Amino acid sequence: MLKKNRIKDLHVKNLSQLVDPHSILHHKEDLLAYDCDGFTIHRHLPKAVVFPQNTKEVSSIVKYCNENDLPFLARGAGTGLSGGAIPLNNEVVISLVKMKRLLSVDYENRRAVVEPGFINLRLTNSISEKGYYYAPDPSSQYCCTIGGNVAENAGGAHCLKYGVTTNHILGLEVVLPNGDVIELGKQGIPDEPGYDLLGLLTGSEGTLGIVTKITVRILKNPEAKQTVLAYFDRVEDGSQAVSDIISAGIVPAALEMMDKTAIEGVEAAAFPVGHPRDIEALLLIEVDGISAGIKEQILRILDVCKKQNVREVKVAESEEERARWWANRKTGFGAMGAISPDYLVQDGVIPRSKLPQVLKQINKISEESGLLIANIFHAGDGNLHPLVLFDARKPGETEKALDAGSACLQVCAEAGGTITGEHGVGIEKKEEMRFVFNEDEIQAQTNIREVFNPKNLLNAGKLFPSPSRCAEVKKEMKKIEYF
């Protein structure tokens, strides 16, 4: 049956005139798909979802919202894991998915210009024939947008050697919260004079402006790459091997780790590769660069693993085998669905040398909470992803999972690390910002938000703890003596 498209809300009616008539959703059943992102614990319905097709439309929607005091936020693919795209305040959601063009590629100067809704992996796929690629590779790269990557300063397995999104952004076009359009990094040349607004906008989690065009750095494919898989009977040995590989002066392109529970998940899901089920940890290590040095690096990695009592270690024999190992790793979060009805991903960062102690503490949190915690993570740069497994249907279990996740972040902070490496703060970790910043440091950051977003209509209630809760949260924070 055809839906009646009569719009009762005046604002929605006015917004619908700023875009193509098929580019607005306002019926409750349509809005349900936009009530959360990858952080599914909180859900709120937006007022409407609009799909602009160009910067001018984004700007006119933002201007309308600003003039009429309507809260609004940007949304890419909605894969964010910290709740950044959740319309907490019944926002008008500005979805960038129709702005999905690759605008230009300049091979000579190694850069490309994309619209914000362009899918991450499509960039590499579009330029690989010419021998180029885009380095930041979040595991969600087959569906997340480069606009969302900029907002979250996304990382990925290969960011250990090549750096996270911010290291690959050369220019941005941004619609400010009053609808004005500015260009940052106009010439696409790094290190422009003046304040580093490009750096400020990247990772600002959609609270300072809406990105409508992005100039990224593209890289030449490495001449050679090789991948090693190593199985360990003790987590401590695997963790020590991580430190030893880096201390040996090798900078792998990627250095990933999974523990026993995580292995159980990936082997039960869509891309099993036959990992032994009785090992405690595995490492997936990739080196790349010019062909000449690769063999020697592999031999040194094998040697480090052997010194750390590796049970079995092998080098991928073909591109097909390497691709299978990576598919198994990159679908690791979703694979948790094969062993648990629900999971909560955490995203702490620690100094690499603290890996064994921190993993022990996470194990302790798991025992105390009675919830299994799987670990799949970028071990090389100390970016942990404890996955707290729970069943939301059981009363109280969601709260228990949230507490366990928060305790994991407290452990990371107390180990000298921080509360997010790549997934952002969003609403999920905003109270945990207190683990790493004091009042003045938080105030300095919210002052910046107020300069860009004085009416706080753009993505309000994200990233920073609510002032009224600060004192309370401090009081509530359990004193945990981990170190």
Ligand SMILES: Cc1cc2nc3c(=O)[nH]c(=O)nc-3n(C[C@H](O)[C@H](O)[C@H](O)COP(=O)(O)OP(=O)(O)OC[C@H]3O[C@@H](n4cnc5c(N)ncnc54)[C@H](O)[C@@H]3O)c2cc1C
């Ligand atoms: C299975 C899975 C694996 C993942 N693996 C990784 C990983 O390895 N590394 C990693 O870093 N992340 C990972 N993520 C998290 C997520 O994919 C990233 O944070 C990604 O960058 C979000 O992009 P998106 O297009 O989905 O953005 P959304 O979820 O739609 O939005 C995220 C935030 O960005 C803002 N935003 C979106 N577009 C714009 C824009 N154009 N301008 C301004 N603000 C904007 C939104 O308001 C929101 O605050 C994973 C997620 C899943 C589900």
